[in-house]
Amino acid sequence: MSKPLLEIRDLNVSFGTKDKPLCVVNDVSFSINPGEAIGVVGESGSGKSMTALSILQLVPTPPARVTGQVYFDGKDLLQLSNSELTSIRGKEIGFIFQEPMSSLNPVMTIGDQIDEAIMLHTDLSADARRVKVLELLRLVGMPDPETRIDVYPDQFSGGMRQRVVIAIAMACNPKLLIADEPTTALDVTIQAQVLDMMLDIRKQYNSAIMLITHDLGVVAEFCERVIVMYAGHILEDADINSLFASPKHPYTQGLLKSVLTLTEKQHRLYQIQGSVPPPGTIKEGCPFRPRCPVRMDRCAVEMPPMKSYGPTHVAACWATAEGVE
Amino acid sequence: MSVLIEAKNLGKTFVDNSIRLGPKRAEVRAVDNVSFQIMKGETLAVVGESGCGKSTLGRLLLRLIEATEGHVSMDGKDLTNLSRQEMRQMRKNMQMVFQDPFGSLSPRRTVAQIISEPMDSFGMIRDKSHRRERVAELLELVGLPAIYMDRKPRQFSGGQRQRIGIARAISVHPSFIVADEPVSALDVSIQAQIINLMQDLQESEGFSILFISHDLAVVRHVADRVAVMYLGRIVEIGPKDQIYAAPHHPYTEALLSAAPHPDPTKEIERIVLQGDVPSPTDIPSGCAFRMRCPIAKDICSSDNPKSVEIMPGHQVACHFAAPHPITNAQRPT
Ligand SMILES: Nc1ncnc2c1ncn2[C@@H]1O[C@H](COP(=O)(O)OP(=O)(O)OP(=O)(O)O)[C@@H](O)[C@H]1O
Ligand SMILES: Nc1ncnc2c1ncn2[C@@H]1O[C@H](COP(=O)(O)OP(=O)(O)OP(=O)(O)O)[C@@H](O)[C@H]1O
Ligand code: SF4
Ligand SMILES: [Mg+2]
Ligand SMILES: [Mg+2]
Numbered sequence: 282m283s284k285p286l287l288e289i290r291d292l293n294v295s296f297g298t299k300d301k302p303l304c305v306v307n308d309v310s311f312s313i314n315p316g317e318a319i320g321v322v323g324e325s326g327s328g329k330s331m332t333a334l335s336i337l338q339l340v341p342t343p344p345a346r347v348t349g350q351v352y353f354d355g356k357d358l359l360q361l362s363n364s365e366l367t368s369i370r371g372k373e374i375g376f377i378f379q380e381p382m383s384s385l386n387p388v389m390t391i392g393d394q395i396d397e398a399i400m401l402h403t404d405l406s407a408d409a410r411r412v413k414v415l416e417l418l419r420l421v422g423m424p425d426p427e428t429r430i431d432v433y434p435d436q437f438s439g440g441m442r443q444r445v446v447i448a449i450a451m452a453c454n455p456k457l458l459i460a461d462e463p464t465t466a467l468d469v470t471i472q473a474q475v476l477d478m479m480l481d482i483r484k485q486y487n488s489a490i491m492l493i494t495h496d497l498g499v500v501a502e503f504c505e506r507v508i509v510m511y512a513g514h515i516l517e518d519a520d521i522n523s524l525f526a527s528p529k530h531p532y533t534q535g536l537l538k539s540v541l542t543l544t545e546k547q548h549r550l551y552q553i554q555g556s557v558p559p560p561g562t563i564k565e566g567c568p569f570r571p572r573c574p575v576r577m578d579r580c581a582v583e584m585p586p587m588k589s590y591g592p593t594h595v596a597a598c599w600a601t602a603e604g605v606e
Numbered sequence: 607m608s609v610l611i612e613a614k615n616l617g618k619t620f621v622d623n624s625i626r627l628g629p630k631r632a633e634v635r636a637v638d639n640v641s642f643q644i645m646k647g648e649t650l651a652v653v654g655e656s657g658c659g660k661s662t663l664g665r666l667l668l669r670l671i672e673a674t675e676g677h678v679s680m681d682g683k684d685l686t687n688l689s690r691q692e693m694r695q696m697r698k699n700m701q702m703v704f705q706d707p708f709g710s711l712s713p714r715r716t717v718a719q720i721i722s723e724p725m726d727s728f729g730m731i732r733d734k735s736h737r738r739e740r741v742a743e744l745l746e747l748v749g750l751p752a753i754y755m756d757r758k759p760r761q762f763s764g765g766q767r768q769r770i771g772i773a774r775a776i777s778v779h780p781s782f783i784v785a786d787e788p789v790s791a792l793d794v795s796i797q798a799q800i801i802n803l804m805q806d807l808q809e810s811e812g813f814s815i816l817f818i819s820h821d822l823a824v825v826r827h828v829a830d831r832v833a834v835m836y837l838g839r840i841v842e843i844g845p846k847d848q849i850y851a852a853p854h855h856p857y858t859e860a861l862l863s864a865a866p867h868p869d870p871t872k873e874i875e876r877i878v879l880q881g882d883v884p885s886p887t888d889i890p891s892g893c894a895f896r897m898r899c900p901i902a903k904d905i906c907s908s909d910n911p912k913s914v915e916i917m918p919g920h921q922v923a924c925h926f927a928a929p930h931p932i933t934n935a936q937r938p939t
Contacts, residue, residue: 500868552799
């Protein structure tokens with residue numbers, strides 16, 4: 282197997298005070314291979330955005346404390362200075378933020394905003410950059426780019442703005458694109474357009490993608506691998522076929538059972554009992570324990586370690602490890 | 607089964623003061639000539655993309671806003687002509703559940719105050735202890751401990767808030783509930799809980815629901831019949847099983863095929879519609895869908911297709927309405 286492009290080791294993010302820390306990301310470790318599309322799923326507040334933002338030191342410290350290692354191209358990104366990071370942000374790693382509608386500057390034309398990203402990382406002439414901007418607009422499927430290039434963001438629909446945001450993130454042909462819920466705010470038919478376009482871009486550029494979403498359908502269609510997060514922990518990490526065919530963690534199992542599809546006719550939906558614990562309330566043991574149908578005594582005391590179930594499948598559950606179904 | 611709600615040629619045009627077209631104010635045609643019925647105890651789902659008029663339709667049915675044209679009746683009584691006093695009495699029978707029931711409420715009010723507000727306004731509460739009794743009953747009915755009644759909204763998770771919103775709506779024993787995206791803001795594992803709760807309550811209380819949603823998988827589960835809206839019009843309406851198995855309008859077909867499917871082993875042949883939804887201030891002539899429609903012909907830009915009954919209870923507004931059976935390639939079983 283090739284060397285991973287990105288390797289995260291023991292990432293922890295906490296708020297609160299030193300004595301009373303509120304951990305929102307706990308011992309998160311995973312890696313992304315070159316060209317791989319990996320999905321990160323989990324409920325609201327499970328730490329998906331914090332994990333992604335940590336990669337580029339985008340979590341404000343203070344108030345947060347971030348520890349661990351994030352290796353990219355042999356360097357630990359968490360140790361880099363701001364100026365060293367500038368050469369990576371936007372160039373090696375593109376980032377699409379969760380609130381795409383507000384991440385565009387309303388008083389700058391979309392052409393200038395894409396151009397800014399190119400200017401920062403290349404020494405192309407103004408003419409060459411304009412050619413490149415048009416090329417990017419075409420790449421993201423913007424109709425009639427020659428006239429749209431000089432338009433302000435508020436004249437665009439949500440789907441069109443999201444295309445611009447993706448064009449900016451792709452401006453320097455990054456090796457890794459981190460996309461935090463890139464289609465969540467869009468309508469289904471527009472989401473289908475944008476995902477279709479992103480799949481095309483992947484084929485052309487061969488970038489690796491870390492796609493954060495709460496939609497298992499999007500993951501199934503877009504990703505090769507998926508990481509399941511819950512209350513700041515990774516509970517399961519597997520290739521998608523293996524995950525959907527035989528989920529190992531009781532949380533993933535419940536999630537897949539309760540997910541609604543267009544075909545199934547269940548009389549009554551399977552439901553996972555209870556609700557997600559507020560951050561910081563579960564300090565010991567498995568975070569899913571209060572809702573888990575197969576919990577054991579041990580689960581209250583000790584966080585289960587990651588265990589392998591085949592070459593591309595790991596999960597952290599005591600019951601699964603002991604063969605309880 | 608008897609008819610509870612009937613909408614006849616219902617329309618709503620908003621005047622949008624923020625947009626000006628020259629000297630004229632922009633007119634938003636939010637709901638356009640919509641007619642349908644809802645039976646007693648039935649769930650009719652309304653699906654469609656953002657801005658197509660779903661919420662406006664729901665509010666028109668409850669007469670929370672006045673229709674520009676058309677009529678709504680409940681139990682045969684025309685609501686459009688009722689006096690303020692008569693309408694107030696009708697209101698008791700019609701309630702609404704919102705996407706976030708606390709979004710519009712003061713954060714200083716307690717759960718008990720929030721839940722008992724409709725009962726108070728209809729004089730259904732005798733005294734303080736009666737109020738606490740009723741609130742406790744209702745909380746229990748929606749699966750929350752009664753001790754929550756003195757807490758403030760911000761201490762609750764999304765799923766708990768939705769349970770409180772539902773308790774408030776059913777408190778006056780309505781016969782009709784408009785549920786506007788009641789599970790859209792919730793996590794998957796919580797959505798299932800709320801859907802089950804609403805179905806249980808519907809079974810015991812017998813109310814009808816207009817269920818507004820953009821999520822076709824949720825609708826598939828909760829609805830008896832489905833109405834598909836596009837730019838203010840109902841383009842297709844019919845029994846759920848017919849709509850999902852063989853949609854007759856090209857928009858319904860595209861909508862169904864666009865939904866991502868949580869099964870990686872199936873390759874899906876997706877219809878990707880070109881272009882954006884046109885602005886409701888500037889609805890195209892003829893069929894509103896024609897600019898994005900893969901099968902549009904000349905007649906589609908000149909004539910607005912009439913709604914035609916293609917099977918009992920199944921109506922489609924398309925010049926080329928035809929079954930588009932969802933093939934196995936598109937929709938794995
Ligand atoms: N400044 C902050 N102070 C304290 N807690 C915070 C702060 N910012 C975020 N959190 C908490 O960190 C946790 C993880 O948040 P994060 O944004 O990573 O969740 P997420 O998985 O991306 O959720 P969503 O799906 O809603 O976007 C949440 O519980 C959140 O409340
Ligand atoms: N009070 C109002 N004044 C002017 N325009 C309005 C008003 N309320 C709604 N509209 C417009 O009417 C159209 C339909 O809006 P509506 O809220 O009914 O759509 P919707 O289908 O519920 O959308 P969503 O899925 O985003 O909730 C939109 O174009 C909206 O901007
Ligand atoms: S009427 Fe024409 S444009 Fe409209 S949906 Fe049918 S075929 Fe398409
Ligand atoms: Mg997030
Ligand atoms: Mg709405």
